[in-house]
Amino acid sequence: MIEEPGLSDQYPTASPWPLFVALGLALSEIGVFVGLFPVAVFGLILFGGSIAGILTESGYVERPWPTLLGVGVVLIVIAAGFTLWQVPVADIALSNVGTGPLFTRLVAVAAAGAVMIAMGGVASVMEQTAA
Amino acid sequence: MVAGDIVLTGLMAVLLVGVAALLTRVENWRSYTPLAGGGAVTGDETTVINREKPAGIIRWLTTVDHKDIGLLYGLYAIIALAVGGIMAMLIRIQLVTPAGAILGNNAYNSILTSHGITMLFLFGTPIIAAFANYFIPLLIGADDMAFPRINAIAFWLLPPAALLIWAGFFLAPVTDNMIEPARTAWTMYTPLSVEQANPGVDLMLLGLHLSGVAATMGAINFIATIFTERNEEVNWANLDIFSWTILTQSALILFAFPLLGSAIVMLLLDRNLATTFFAVEGGGPLLWQHLFWFFGHPEVYILVLPPMGLVSLILPKFSGRKLFGFKFVVYSTLAIGVLSFGVWAHHMFSTGMDPRLRASFMAVSLAIAIPSAVKTFNWITTMWNGRLRLTTPMLFCIGFVSNFIIGGVTGVFLASIPVDLILHDTYYVVGHFHYIVMGAIGFAAFAGIYYWFPVFTGRMYQRTLGKAHFWFSMVGTNITFFAMLALGYLGMPRRYATYQFDGAIAPLTQVSTFHQAATVGAVILFIGQLFFVWNIVQSWLEGPKVEDGDPWNLERDGMLDREFQWFDEQLEADSPEKDPSLLADGGQEEQDDS
Structure with a gap:
């Protein structure tokens, strides 16, 4: 199973993940609060991916993909919850993306969640079929 | 707008692909060995670990070693100190003449705001984290922090936080002043901070929020480390004083910073999504002041308790006597920690709040002087009849005590409602708290840097330059901030x-004179810091190597703490050939990188 050892296997006091967890969180905050759709989506993906990576590396979980999928689900639930709570049902339409300040931000969060679910799901399936 | 979005999407996609490619290159995700606990991963049995860290820049970007992270915090804080210091110099030069010498009003307000936030959040908190990261595990005999990766995440949140806080300065020229630096002052009072449409304020708030998240993560880590990672010989009775103050400070952070984070999110929502948390028809503008100062006053103690711990640790070493009344210094630390949450409204005496509430806040504010005085008397008593050695760290400790007394006593007067109503929003307040933040906190930080310089560099600093640094700082601090106290009285x-007052309002000639005196003091202070930077950089590169594990001759008085014992062991086994695992501090030799 083990081929070449990775950086954090070779070096017990090194890990590439914390830098990207921090960068992901920073980009997510900027994207969501300032209202920059692409920054929000990519920032959240980086954040969620790094969480999956760091949990796997430190041995809390065995594989990163279910975690990535889980973070995606949490984001979608949050976005959906806020939408139902704060956005009038009549305004919930794809054509309204980019108009309402809250709705656009929630769509960004949901989009990031959807991408993470897709990535986590596809990778899980690929891993299992490869094995 | 659409074109901008496409460009942004492209940039983000390139960034994400770059990150993924980099991670794939450095990490083999299939090789992870499950090991719960977040500790060091040892890899497969076939993977022989003979190095602790990679070499070069990758070492610093990926490190989870508490000593490396401590050094990163230190470097970050010194850069922030330089930025904040230059901003302070601009402020002082501006005020040489009544009409303002160099800056327009908007530029002045921007710099004033950034100076405060930079010094408190980007210098003060990180420099304490630098000492705590490097030395708490050594002082309590731990291998590392309880959560090394969370430690690294907490640090890496800070560079984006600084960039966001300063973002307006970088973005104003390229966005044709669409995004400008925030001009809210560091207290960000509503309604001013809600009404400033400038997106630079949002960026600054996000930066502050990130720095708060970082501080909270760090605090959780320190609490867990001090509770669970102590060496079996270290118990609550013999835990060192610096660890006690960090433990108390971390508890304060845990209660105060999440509140700041929440208040900032509420402010951001008011600004961007038309909520009414701080609007007159909602919670009202005064709600911000309550929330802000419920964080803000404990923040003062978050910043001052660990420096007090540093002084309590270092001052006895050069007095030849153990800290007088150790237990009472610990009790006073805990007392200040508790009381600090009951004084916040003394910042709001002049807002028209209920006078009965005011009186209770005055009583608690006056009461907090008692544990502070307990500490001061203990420091003085420790030195009394001691065998004083006036080394640079000791000079800074004595300077701390001296400045803390002036800063503290002026604060007691401000705690009294009638005095505060006269002096509120004058330079007296500025003088008072600068005696604490520069004269005390800054001095303790310098004392710590000089005291442990041999440990974290393996070299000795230049003593004459160190003493010059102290005297310039001491004289400069006292001229600048004493002049401010006088300005406040005027x-x-x-x-x-x-x-440019009407002479009937304030005596303009005297006000100008004291402003000029304050500027002269600031120049002296600035020159002192040039000595400091020169000394640290040159000594780190070329200073004489420390051969002895007890450079301060502490063993004679039986005061050689665990961190110097650790340093001695490192010196003993410095040669990598003897035991490669002891290369922990030097990283991997460059030539082995091939």
């Missing part, structure tokens, strides 16, 4: 970019 309001 009625000079704080935060003004110019002061």
Whole structure:
């Protein structure tokens, strides 16, 4: 199973993940609060991916993909919850993306969640079929 | 707008692909060995670990070693100190003449705001984290922090936080002043901070929020480390004083910073999504002041308790006597920690709040002087009849005590409602708290840097330059901030970019003179810091190597703490050939990188 050892296997006091967890969180905050759709989506993906990576590396979980999928689900639930709570049902339409300040931000969060679910799901399936 | 979005999407996609490619290159995700606990991963049995860290820049970007992270915090804090210091110099030069010498009003307000936030959040908190990261595990005999990766995440949140806080300065020229630096002052009072449409304020708030998240993560880590990672010989009775203050500070952070984070999110929502948390028809503008100062006053103790711990640790070493009344210094630390949450409204005496509430806040504010005085008397008593050695760290400790007394006593007067109503929003307040933040906190930080310089560099600093640094700092601090106290008595309001008063309002000639004195003091202070930077950089590169594990001759008095014992062991086994695992501090030799 083990081929070449990775950086954090070779070096017990090194890990590439914390830098990207921090960068992901920073980009997510900027994207969501300032209202920059692409920054929000990519920032959240980086954040969620790094969480999956760091949990796997430190041995809390065995594989990163279910975690990535889980973070995606949490984001979608949050976005959906806020939408139902704060956005009038009549305004919930794809054509309204980019108009309402809250709705656009929630769509960004949901989009990031959807991408993470897709990535986590596809990778899980690929891993299992490869094995 | 659509084109901008496409460009942004492209940029983000490139960034994400770059990150993924980099991670794939450095990490083999299939090789992870499950090991719960977040500790060091040892890899497969076939993977022989003979190095602790990679070499070069990758070492610093990926490190989870508490000593490396401590050094990163230190470097970050010194850069922030330089930025904040240059901003302070601009403020002081501006105020040489009543009409303002160099800056327009908007530029002055921007710099004033950034100076405060930079010094408190980007210098003060990180420099304490630098000492705590490097030395708490060594002082309590731990291998590392309880959560090394969370430690690294907490640090890496800070560079984006700084960039966001300063973002307006970088973005104003390229966005044709669409995004400008925030001009809210560091207290960000509503309604001013809600009404400033400038997106630079949002960026600054996000930066502050990130720095708060970082501080909270760090605090959780320190609490867990001090509770669970102590060496079996270290118990609550013999835990060192610096660890006690960090433990108390971390508890304060845990209660205060999440509140700041929540208040900032509420402010951001008011600004961007039309909520009414701080609007007159909602919670009201005063709600912000309550929330802010419920964080803000404990923040003062978050910043001052660990420096007090540093002084309590270092001052006895050069007095030849153990800390007088150790237990009472610990109790007073805990007392200050508890009381600090009951004084916040003394910042709001002049807002028209209920006078009965005011009186209770006055009582608690006056009461907090008692544990502070307990500490001061203990420091003085420790030195009394001691065998004083006036090394640079000791000079800074004595300077700390001296400045803390002036800063503290002026604060007691401000705690009294009638005095506060006269002096509120004058330079007296500025003088008072600068005696604490520069004269005390800054001095303790310098004392710590000089005291442990041999440990974290393996070299000795230049003593004469160190003493020059102290005397310039001491003289400069006292001229600058004493002049400010006088300015306050003359009625000079704080935060003004110019002061062309009518002579009937304030005596303009005297006000100008004291402003000029404060500027002269600031120049002296600035020159002192040039000595500091020169000394640290040159000594780190070329200073004489420390051969002895007890460079301060502490064993004679039986005061060689665990961190110097650790340093001695490192010196003993410095040669990598003897035991490669002891290369932990030097990283991997460059030539082995091939």
